[in-house]
Each structure stands twice: as structure tokens, then as C-alpha cells.
Amino acid sequence: MAKLYFKYGAMGSSKTAQALITKFNYEERGMSVWLIKPSTDDRDGANVIRSRIGLESEAEVIGPEDDICRLYYPRGRKDVIISDESQFFTPAHIEQLRKLVDEEDIPVLCFGLRTDFQTKLFPGSQRLFELADSITEIKTICDCGSKATVNARIGTDGMVVTEGAQVMLGGNDSYVAMCHACWKKRIEREKSLRNQMRIDL
Numbered sequence: 001m002a003k004l005y006f007k008y009g010a011m012g013s014s015k016t017a018q019a020l021i022t023k024f025n026y027e028e029r030g031m032s033v034w035l036i037k038p039s040t041d042d043r044d045g046a047n048v049i050r051s052r053i054g055l056e057s058e059a060e061v062i063g064p065e066d067d068i069c070r071l072y073y074p075r076g077r078k079d080v081i082i083s084d085e086s087q088f089f090t091p092a093h094i095e096q097l098r099k100l101v102d103e104e105d106i107p108v109l110c111f112g113l114r115t116d117f118q119t120k121l122f123p124g125s126q127r128l129f130e131l132a133d134s135i136t137e138i139k140t141i142c143d144c145g146s147k148a149t150v151n152a153r154i155g156t157d158g159m160v161v162t163e164g165a166q167v168m169l170g171g172n173d174s175y176v177a178m179c180h181a182c183w184k185k186r187i188e189r190e191k192s193l194r195n196q197m198r199i200d201l
């Protein structure tokens, strides 16, 4: 039986590169791949998945209201479905992917983040944890050498942002993966720095 896979990791853990390498490996064996991504990730323009090390591939963009099953059937039989940025899928999307695994016996590999910048699960990731047959962590390290688990949002002032929307569209903030201890320490340090600046004024 085919399986639903969730391969999660923090920012910078080479999830995208691994998704694209997996696609290449399938295609090298003459198998057909349907590469998809949710529409909320528009960093790379409309329908391209691009990794930091330069790999890229065209992907079908899934809108929040799209039914993935309905999009799948007209394309004909595929050997595997691979998705990147899977945390941005809705829970309904994950249920549709689960249905394709069960009814079409097609493996679905979902790459994505576990949690947001406030260490909360994304709804899509939560549903994947609930429904996936196989869950694996793609590890990356913090500057201190520990495993990075937090996706810190860094504001334009260079400080860690702790409040705001889960998905910030069109924002200029960036993200850095760090361990929980370093994330906490940095927030405390920057809080006292801010207070110091206030006193100086």
C-alpha cells in the first residue's frame, strides 16, 4: 500500500532541495511525478519551486479553495505526488491527499515546516501529523550546534518578532532556524536592549 509521508524540518534544512532531488530520482527511473505547492507561498513567483542551492522546477499551484483530487484525475495516472511548503495547505487539502493515497494507491510526499515563528503548529502540518503514515525530521543546526527547531521571524530592524499573523504575505521579514534556548535568550536580550534604548532617549 502507498503511504502519506510528512518530511518536516526548520527553515534552511534543505527541504526544498530534498523535494526536488526526490522528484529527479523518480523521473530518472522513468516514473511520473506531480509536483505541487500551496498558493500562499509566492516567494518564487507563480509556479516555480526553487531551492537555495539552485535547483528549481515547475510546480502546479494549489489555491485554498482547490480540491486536489479534482485537479489530479484529469492529469492521468502519476506514480508519485510531491509537495513543498506543505504547511500552507489547508487541513482539507491534507485530507484530499490522504484520499488519493488510499483510493489511488499513490504515494504522497509532503515536505514542509512543523511550526511557525511562535512555535505553533501550522494547520496543514497538524493535519499531516495526524494523518501521515510516515513522519521524518530533516534536521538542521542552530549556530550553537544544537538541533534547530524554532523558525524565528526577524524583523527589518534585525530583532526577533514575537507577534503578528502566522503567514505574513508580502512582508520583508526573514526567518532563521535556531534552537529553543537560543531563541528565548535572544528575545530576552533584545527586550532589555529595547528598554535600554528607551531610557537613553
Ligand SMILES: [Zn+2]
Binding pocket: 142, 143, 144, 145, 146, 178, 179, 180, 181, 182, 183
Ligand atoms: Zn542554539
